[in-house]
Amino acid sequence: MVIKICETIQSIRDEIKNRKRKDIDALVTFVPTMGYLHRGHITLVDVAKRDGQIVVVSIFVNPTQFGPTEDLAAYPRDIENDVRLLNEACPNAILFLPSSKEMYPSGVVNLSDATTATYVDVGSMTTVREGIARPGHFRGVATVVTKLVNIVQPDIMYLGQKDAMQCVCLKKCFQDLNNPTRVVIVDTVREPSGLAMSSRNSYLTESERLDASLIYRSMKEVASVYRTLSVEQLQEQLTTKITSNPKMVVEYISVANGSTGSELSPSLDSIPPQSIISLAVFFNGQNRKTRLIDVLIL
Ligand SMILES: Nc1ncnc2c1ncn2[C@@H]1O[C@H](COP(=O)(O)OP(=O)(O)OP(=O)(O)O)[C@@H](O)[C@H]1O
Ligand SMILES: CC(C)(CO)[C@@H](O)C(=O)[O-]
Numbered sequence: 001m002v003i004k005i006c007e008t009i010q011s012i013r014d015e016i017k018n019r020k021r022k023d024i025d026a027l028v029t030f031v032p033t034m035g036y037l038h039r040g041h042i043t044l045v046d047v048a049k050r051d052g053q054i055v056v057v058s059i060f061v062n063p064t065q066f067g068p069t070e071d072l073a074a075y076p077r078d079i080e081n082d083v084r085l086l087n088e089a090c091p092n093a094i095l096f097l098p099s100s101k102e103m104y105p106s107g108v109v110n111l112s113d114a115t116t117a118t119y120v121d122v123g124s125m126t127t128v129r130e131g132i133a134r135p136g137h138f139r140g141v142a143t144v145v146t147k148l149v150n151i152v153q154p155d156i157m158y159l160g161q162k163d164a165m166q167c168v169c170l171k172k173c174f175q176d177l178n179n180p181t182r183v184v185i186v187d188t189v190r191e192p193s194g195l196a197m198s199s200r201n202s203y204l205t206e207s208e209r210l211d212a213s214l215i216y217r218s219m220k221e222v223a224s225v226y227r228t229l230s231v232e233q234l235q236e237q238l239t240t241k242i243t244s245n246p247k248m249v250v251e252y253i254s255v256a257n258g259s260t261g262s263e264l265s266p267s268l269d270s271i272p273p274q275s276i277i278s279l280a281v282f283f284n285g286q287n288r289k290t291r292l293i294d295v296l297i298l
């Protein structure tokens with residue numbers, strides 16, 4: 001058995017309908033991705049396979065979630081290897097592999113132009129640090145995931161904790177729009193060094209990846225003493241540790257409420273358990289500047 005690849009909305013709808021006809025109680029589980037699969041993605045597929053009978057994975061590098069100066073063109077792609085990994089992990093999966101034209105038939109409109117586009121905006125995401133750092137990003141994410149979920153109509157969708165604010169955004173989106181799909185968050189899968197697995201790690205050399213593992217080590221160090229720190233002290237100490245490697249520049253360090261994603265006040269003396277530390281760091285590597293994100297829940 002090998003995975004079934006569907007490139008059109010009609011063909012994936014038909015495939016899911018046919019499979020459900022054979023097993024009306026089958027649960028549809030869904031893993032949305034942008035491809036260049038790694039062990040983090042495959043872990044989400046493993047959980048989806050455990051929970052459901054019809055496993056759908058999508059690979060779509062969604063242009064509307066990239067800012068004009070971001071890495072849409074350079075984003076790593078290797079469909080052949082992705083298909084090989086999916087065949088190994090879940091040979092009866094359905095892979096939805098739409099073109100940009102299929103997802104955005106009227107062209108990739110500028111989602112900031114409300115007169116030309118229908119979009120999904122999770123209002124609170126414009127004030128979280130990742131939303132401020134990437135204007136329009138969460139609008140692109142919420143819009144494309146709403147479209148994907150309307151196409152696949154899964155019972156359960158799986159997201160990785162690494163993209164912490166994306167999890168907050170999509171949970172809020174589904175809740176506010178009464179979308180019945182259950183959202184399951186899966187722990188971050190890491191390299192042996194501690195570096196969070198990410199498709200963008202491929203921009204780094206092997207030794208740069210080892211250097212970048214300082215990010216997670218530093219997060220763990222400050223997390224072990226967070227009860228003694230104010231929000232501001234935690235941010236300062238973490239910045240100092242990470243930037244002890246001059247190749248790294250901290251874009252932001254957020255300390256936020258675990259369920260709403262809202263930022264805790266820097267002057268707050270005691271940080272509540274379950275708060276989320278999330279951050280973005282630029283690694284100035286020999287090939288290019290790479291933006292890395294990571295998260296730790298206290
Ligand atoms: N290390 C990881 N552990 C668990 N889940 C992950 C990990 N990396 C990515 N995911 C999840 O896989 C899904 C698809 O993510 P995506 O295709 O953007 O991969 P990525 O590695 O996060 O890429 P990027 O380099 O763009 O951050 C998302 O829900 C994401 O959170
Ligand atoms: C959820 C997602 C597939 C939407 O394009 C993307 O943001 C990602 O891969 O995390």
Ligand code: BAL
Nearest residue numbers: 034065066137163166
């Ligand atoms: N996993 C996050 C996708 C993005 O950076 O656009």
